[in-house]
Amino acid sequence: MEIPSEQATSLCSHCDRAIPVSNIDLHFAHCSRNLERCKVCGDMVPRKHAEEHYANTHAPVACSLCSETVDREILAVHKGENCPQRIVTCEYCEFPLPAVDLFKHQEVCGNRTEFCHLCSRYIRLRERNDHEIKFHSGRLDDNPGTSRDAALPERDHDAERRQPNGLSQRRLLFTIAITGIAVIMGSIFLQRKADTNQLQ
Template identity: 50%
Template sequence: MAAVNGSGFSTNFCAHCEREIPIANYDLHSAHCKRNLERCRECQEMVPRMRAEEHYNEFHAPAVCQLCGTKVNREHLTIHEQEKCPRRMVECEYCDFPVEAAHLPAHSDVCGSRTEMCIPCGKYVRLREKYVHDVQFHGESDDTGITREFNVPRGSGSSASDVSHRPLPHSRGPPPVASRHRLIFTFAITGVAILIELLPTLAPILHGCSTSSRAWKHPTVFDAVAYCWWGK
């Protein structure tokens, strides 16, 4: 049945390709369409009959993911490899270490439980709670670059005035006891390492001021120093 399209031309509907064809071209189109075109059973597009199998293999034939071995339509393979494959590598938001997507939840659960010291306030905060901590207690810079202060929830033991008058990094009070202990331990280990490294140089010098044969038999810094002062 003839119809008139928006351009004012009369058209006939082709039942094979389901398109409106100008009446002047309908007979030629009808003969060509049925003989040379067929509808793809996957995407419903009209493709040349002689290239139907090639079209199917190129766009719709199952492809195997090289990472997980899953079979997906070839046209969806890229999306699968980049967004859905359980063995694709993704970065942990806490440590930026690449892990398999299937293992990310377990990794993030452990990694996010690690604590780091907040520089402005000296408190140890879990990594998964760091953003909320910064927003609640130290403000957050929005897209305008303006720092906004947030009210601290009731019952937290702090007030809004505490937040607005928090000490700057360079004016913070003394570090926590645990931090001081770690610092002292670090200095002690460093000092021992330096003494061990200088031992070959100090031992002959210190032995030179002692006439005791024991100092030569026991070339240690402590023996050398002891006999240098009290061994004569």
């Protein structure tokens, strides 16, 4: 409500708002009976909705991924960085999986080897970055013998990568994995589509 500037006001001792002097008694009676100050955010909320206000605004919430109860202020950080069920990608094959499974997966995945064409020997994936830095510093040697046709969706994790050197080869592996899945999925969809077409 706009208060005309020339009108004298008085502070309501309950809500601390400036109230026109002519209304202050009525306001105070109403205010002190119906409103209370939220102890968390300091807003004045209707007494009968105080619990609702707390529940909707301040109460801890269950994470939709792991169903753990967390303070809502840290929910975003929890989901992005701490939740055991948040989806992360394996640094070796880029397969997306829950964070809680990442360590075990990478233990196995990083032990796989890959043939280095420059050295003509097999390198463990977990040692590949060090290997490339040490022996092929900064080079992105695209493997010429393997198809890279499958288009990769742009991923926003790129910036987080610690080692840009292994990127092309990781992508390659990922492409192979995705291509395999895509072929399987594709055949299923095509089958479905064929079925649908027959029905029409």
